[in-house]
Amino acid sequence: xxESSNRRLLLIDDTPSIHDxxxxxxxxxxxxxxxxxxxxxxxxxxxxxxxxxxxxxDSAYAGQEGLSKLxxxxxxxxxxxxxxxxxxxxQGWDGAETIEHLWQADPRLQVVVCTAYSDYSWDELxxxxxxxxxxxxxKKPFDHIEVQQMANTLTSKWDLTERASAQMHHLERLVAxxxxxxQQEIDERKQLESQxxxxxxxxxxxxxxxxxxxxxNNPIGFISSNLGTLEGYFKQFQVVLNAYQSAEAAIGSxxxxxxxxxxxxxxxxxxxxxxxxxxIKESKDGINRVGQIVRDLKDFSRVDAxxxxxxxxxxxxxxSTLNIVANELKYKADVIKHYQTLPEVECLPSQINxxxxxxxxNAAQAMGPERGTITLSNGVAGEKVWVEVADTGSGIAPExxxxxxxxxxxxKPVGQGTGLGLSLSYGIVKKHRGDITVRSEVGAGTTxxxxxxxxxxxxxx
Numbered sequence: 001x002x003e004s005s006n007r008r009l010l011l012i013d014d015t016p017s018i019h020d021x022x023x024x025x026x027x028x029x030x031x032x033x034x035x036x037x038x039x040x041x042x043x044x045x046x047x048x049x050x051x052x053x054x055x056x057x058d059s060a061y062a063g064q065e066g067l068s069k070l071x072x073x074x075x076x077x078x079x080x081x082x083x084x085x086x087x088x089x090x091q092g093w094d095g096a097e098t099i100e101h102l103w104q105a106d107p108r109l110q111v112v113v114c115t116a117y118s119d120y121s122w123d124e125l126x127x128x129x130x131x132x133x134x135x136x137x138x139k140k141p142f143d144h145i146e147v148q149q150m151a152n153t154l155t156s157k158w159d160l161t162e163r164a165s166a167q168m169h170h171l172e173r174l175v176a177x178x179x180x181x182x183q184q185e186i187d188e189r190k191q192l193e194s195q196x197x198x199x200x201x202x203x204x205x206x207x208x209x210x211x212x213x214x215x216x217n218n219p220i221g222f223i224s225s226n227l228g229t230l231e232g233y234f235k236q237f238q239v240v241l242n243a244y245q246s247a248e249a250a251i252g253s254x255x256x257x258x259x260x261x262x263x264x265x266x267x268x269x270x271x272x273x274x275x276x277x278x279x280i281k282e283s284k285d286g287i288n289r290v291g292q293i294v295r296d297l298k299d300f301s302r303v304d305a306x307x308x309x310x311x312x313x314x315x316x317x318x319x320s321t322l323n324i325v326a327n328e329l330k331y332k333a334d335v336i337k338h339y340q341t342l343p344e345v346e347c348l349p350s351q352i353n354x355x356x357x358x359x360x361x362n363a364a365q366a367m368g369p370e371r372g373t374i375t376l377s378n379g380v381a382g383e384k385v386w387v388e389v390a391d392t393g394s395g396i397a398p399e400x401x402x403x404x405x406x407x408x409x410x411x412k413p414v415g416q417g418t419g420l421g422l423s424l425s426y427g428i429v430k431k432h433r434g435d436i437t438v439r440s441e442v443g444a445g446t447t448x449x450x451x452x453x454x455x456x457x458x459x460x461x
Contacts, residue, residue: 005155005156005159006079006080006081006155006158006159006162007054007055007056007081007155008055008056008058008073008078008079008080008081009026009055009056009057009058009080009081009082009083009084009151009155010057010058010059010060010066010069010070010073010080010082010083010084011057011058011059011060011083011084012060012061012062012063012065012066012083012084012085012086012089012098013061013084013085013086013089013114014061014062014086014089014090014091015086016061018086018114019059019061022057022084022147023057024144025144025147025148026054026055026057026147026148026151027054027055027056027057028054055151055155058073058080062089062091062092062093063085063089063092063093063094063095063097063098063101064092064093066083066085066098066102067098067101067102067105070083070102070105070106070109071105074105074106079106079108079109080106080109081109081110081154081155081158081159082109082110082111082112082150082151082154082155082158083099083102083109083110083111083112084111084112084114084138085098085099085102085111085112085113085114086114086115087113087114087115087120088115095113095114095115096120096125096128096129099111099113099129099135100129103129103134108158108161108162109134110134110154110155110157110158111134111135111136112135112136112137112138112150112154113125113135113136113137113138114138114140114142115137115138115139115140116139116140116141122137122331123331123369127369136150136154138150230280231280234276234277234280238273241269241273248260248261309346309347309348309456310346310347310348310349311344311345311346312344312345312347312349313342313344314342314345314347314352314378314385314387314452315339315342315378317349317352317353317356318356318376318378318387320353321353321356321357321360322335322360322376324357325357325360325361325364328360328361328364329360329364329374331371332364332367332371332372333363333364333367333371333372333373333374333391333392334371334372334373334374335373335374335375335376336373336374336375336376337375337376337377338375338376338377338378339376339377339378340378340379340380342378342379342380342385343380343385343454344454345385345452345454346453346454346455346456347432347452347456348428348431348432351428351431351432352428352432352452354424354425354428355425355428355429355436355450356387356389358421358422358424358425359389359425359448359450360374360376360389361421362421362422363389363390363391363393363446364391365393366391366393366394366395366445366446367391367392367393367394368393368394372391372392372393372445373391373392374389374390374391374392375388375389375390375391376388376389377390381451383453383454383455384434384451384452384453384454385451385452385454386449386450386451386452387449387450387452388447388448388449388450389447389448390445390446390447390448391445391446391447392444392445393445393446394442394443395440395441395442395443395444395445395446396438396440396442396446397442398442401438401440404422404438405422405423405425405426405436406423429450429452432452432453432456433452433453433456434450434451434452434453435450435451436448436449436450436451437449
């Protein structure tokens with residue numbers, strides 16, 4: 001592949017109309033409406049684009065055909081970044097078996113499962129395929145915004161992962177050639193870590209994108225027209241209806257009066273007059289929900305471009321982060337909060353949010369097949385504040401605890417983690433003149449504790 005972005009997608013579904021729908025969404029003939037670009041700008045802080053970037057979409061109508069196209073694409077050095085796979089296909093392989101064959105041929109492939117119902121529960125599917133970081137679910141009927149968001153996020157993740165992998169292989173060759181130049185190796189490793197910060201963050205957010213899309217998709221469904229104009233129109237309708245109702249007494253024709261009364265009952269006019277304001281209010285509540293989700297996401301991911309230390313409420317940041325990772329948690333663990341009143345802390349808030357997110361996501365991924373518990377606690381100890389993230393997951397072996405903060409060290413299977421999440425978290429905490437410690441028991445769970453000074457006495461950034 002060239003250095004340009006890989007926008008090649010594969011759709012495997014036995015229903016021709018689904019292919020038509022995906023082509024309309026992902027390969028539009030005319031530029032799409034600006035609402036999507038404005039939403040993307042609000043979520044991710046990017047400039048509004050004049051037109052949406054098109055994807056290259058190939059179609060297959062059965063799992064075997066999809067595998068054949070995937071193998072041919074690899075042979076042509078034009079691999080697919082993402083495959084949308086229908087779960088239930090009567091002829092040949094079902095979705096799970098198709099995904100297994102696809103990943104045997106190309107482990108790098110990102111996959112979205114498209115299903116209205118399935119022969120497998122989501123947990124059974126994840127346990128069978130063992131690829132939580134490469135697999136998302138798209139419920140039918142789907143929304144075009146959700147499809148485009150998944151396609152954009154996962155193709156970007158594929159690109160960044162490829163670049164990171166290439167850089168890591170390059171570093172390994174340098175280390176093999178220059179074992180005597182230890183200091184140079186350390187410098188290059190630090191440089192690679194900084195280049196992979198955004199890749200690690202996107203990899204984490206990629207797992208949450210589907211949940212965010214669903215949360216945004218529901219309130220957007222409430223918005224069918226301009227609510228402000230609609231509310232004004234309805235008030236005018238109310239005035240007219242009241243006038244008509246008052247005029248009924250002046251109607252001399254009994255037959256006409258009875259027809260009007262019958263018509264009022266048939267159309268349930270009284271109910272409509274009561275229910276319409278409620279529908280408008282519900283739509284406004286939906287808009288407020290969208291705004292809160294967007295605010296939480298922007299608050300979590302905002303970049304401290306000026307590297308200015310700020311006085312912030314850590315508890316607010318923790319709660320915003322919990323909202324962002326809610327979809328990652330809801331099928332795996334219950335969250336318990338043991339909060340105490342904290343003073344404001346001088347820090348770089350988005351970096352601390354990143355640390356909290358890494359610890360919470362790691363805790364969720366440590367859960368076994370049964371639902372677990374994640375407990376968030378905080379408090380004050382002298383001139384420091386502390387935050388603990390405790391889980392009831394599988395725990396960490398003693399021989400791994402000593403390496404847990406080392407760059408590139410991971411207990412996850414190959415391809416399922418870069419080994420930089422805790423290393424970066426360690427660096428951020430140390431940058432804040434704080435400490436991060438861990439205690440764990442295999443089979444019982446793990447607790448990470450962060451301690452931060454309340455004040456950063458003229459600390460250089």
